[in-house]
Amino acid sequence: MRVFVVYCHPSKKSFTHDIKQEFLKGLNDSNHEFIVSDLYEMNFNEVISENEYEREAYYKTEIPVADDVIEEQRKIQESDAIVFIYPVFWTEAPAKLVGWFDRIWxxxxxxxxxxxxxxxxxxxxxxxxxxxxxxxxxxxxSSAMRIVMLGDRIRDRAIEKEMIIFDGTTHWDEEQRKERMAEHLNTAYKLGLNF
Ligand SMILES: Cc1cc2nc3c(=O)[nH]c(=O)nc-3n(C[C@H](O)[C@H](O)[C@H](O)COP(=O)(O)O)c2cc1C
Known part of the structure; x- marks a missing residue:
């Protein structure tokens, strides 16, 4: 399968970054093809402009779609599956990924x-x-996150849809974090391997 991975985390030193690496290793080991949009690395502009708003709210439907949006849409059209990897920020995705949906959808x-x-x-x-x-x-x-992402943003845009949550990863509780980390990383690798 050709997999489009949309990854969003501000730090390469994060647990989410390691999860992404393990998942990609799994995909690679099972010979899946993949492309990655690393939203921070590519400095993706997540802020919908007034023009874009007017287009999306049907005030001015003739406004053309921006080039960076067309590029992300092309990656979707050339893939069989899409994977989003990110940390929960206030029961949502980081703003950069929320804005990705505002602009790409x-x-x-x-x-x-x-x-x-x-x-x-x-x-x-x-x-x-x-x-x-x-x-x-x-x-x-967790239900709220599933409803928003799977119910609203994906809806019927994919045949199979799923959210896997790697929990208890806060630095606030180092003991809990260490305990769960190895298990989560192993699961991430297997998710890629058995994709
Ligand atoms: C601004 C911010 C908001 C967060 N909000 C939540 C939240 O609503 N629920 C939650 O479980 N964790 C929340 N977290 C914790 C992150 O999800 C945590 O950073 C991540 O799970 C794992 O660590 P990593 O950042 O090293 O990848 C938040 C973290 C930040 C920085």
Missing amino acids: TSGFAYNPNPKMKILKKALFIVSAGKTMESLEETGE
């Missing part, structure tokens, strides 16, 4: 009229969370 591509985005075989979200799964479930935060 354009009218005529991801939604009406006549959306031309291909239906992907798979959409996978690999998310690292400081909190434990217990806490995320108790508050409903």
